[in-house]
Amino acid sequence: MDDYKFLFKVVLVGNAGVGKTCLVRRFTQGLFPPGQGATIGVDFMIKTVEVENEKVKLQIWDTAGQERFRSITQSYYRSAHALILVYDISCQPTFDCLPDWLREIEEYASTKVLRVLVGNKIDREDREIPTHVGEEFAERNNMYFLETSAKEAENVETLFIQIASDLIKQARNRDVPKYDGITSIDDRTTSVGETNCCSKIQ
Numbered sequence: 293m294d295d296y297k298f299l300f301k302v303v304l305v306g307n308a309g310v311g312k313t314c315l316v317r318r319f320t321q322g323l324f325p326p327g328q329g330a331t332i333g334v335d336f337m338i339k340t341v342e343v344e345n346e347k348v349k350l351q352i353w354d355t356a357g358q359e360r361f362r363s364i365t366q367s368y369y370r371s372a373h374a375l376i377l378v379y380d381i382s383c384q385p386t387f388d389c390l391p392d393w394l395r396e397i398e399e400y401a402s403t404k405v406l407r408v409l410v411g412n413k414i415d416r417e418d419r420e421i422p423t424h425v426g427e428e429f430a431e432r433n434n435m436y437f438l439e440t441s442a443k444e445a446e447n448v449e450t451l452f453i454q455i456a457s458d459l460i461k462q463a464r465n466r467d468v469p470k471y472d473g474i475t476s477i478d479d480r481t482t483s484v485g486e487t488n489c490c491s492k493i494q
């Protein structure tokens with residue numbers, strides 16, 4: 293029953309209140325939960341999807357945005373295959389914190405991690421960050437970019453399916469040397485990082 297070809301770990305990070313939990317719930321359960329409380333530490337959900345005729349199990353880790361949980365959440369970065377950095381398009385401070393988040397990602401995540409920038413809450417009328425500003429930031433920092441609405445289910449499925457598809461491609465490329473009986477050092481998807489530090493985000 294639990295047959296899947298790939299297992300990928302996807303971790304969401306970003307300031308408190310940007311909608312990380314809602315994005316995960318929308319994708320895994322198809323709902324927009326009312327009165328969602330702040331995440332305490334880290335939560336995770338699993339969803340198996342079929343991408344390119346392959347069954348892919350996504351283990352999605354939803355981290356708390358609040359500063360006081362930072363040392364817990366950092367420890368989840370290092371084994372992530374993909375990191376989704378989320379900001380709220382209607383809240384400038386959440387965008388202004390992105391460089392701090394990137395520093396954190398660089399310190400704790402694998403250098404090979406797939407990094408995706410997401411501007412959430414595009415259903416809101418009070419936008420503060422234009423699309424092109426998010427796009428340029430992503431481009432400068434070698435990240436994929438997508439704008440979403442967890443509320444209206446816009447681009448949420450696309451976000452996770454695209455990540456799964458890219459990770460399959462990466463995994464397949466890394467698999468090639470194995471067919472010759474050679475294990476590439478590139479097979480390592482994680483890197484080592486210490487987890488005690490605090491950067492001022494939020």
Ligand SMILES: Nc1nc2c(ncn2[C@@H]2O[C@H](COP(=O)(O)OP(=O)(O)OP(=O)(O)O)[C@@H](O)[C@H]2O)c(=O)[nH]1
Pocket residue numbers: 306307308309310311312313314315325327328329330331332355356357358412413414415416440441442443444
């Ligand atoms: N309008 C709108 N509101 C959203 C959207 N996504 C989340 N929200 C709201 O934003 C608030 C915070 O959402 P959460 O998903 O709890 O945010 P979070 O990033 O997980 O917050 P922490 O767990 O504290 O890190 C809630 O009131 C949600 O209803 C969206 O796409 N559109």
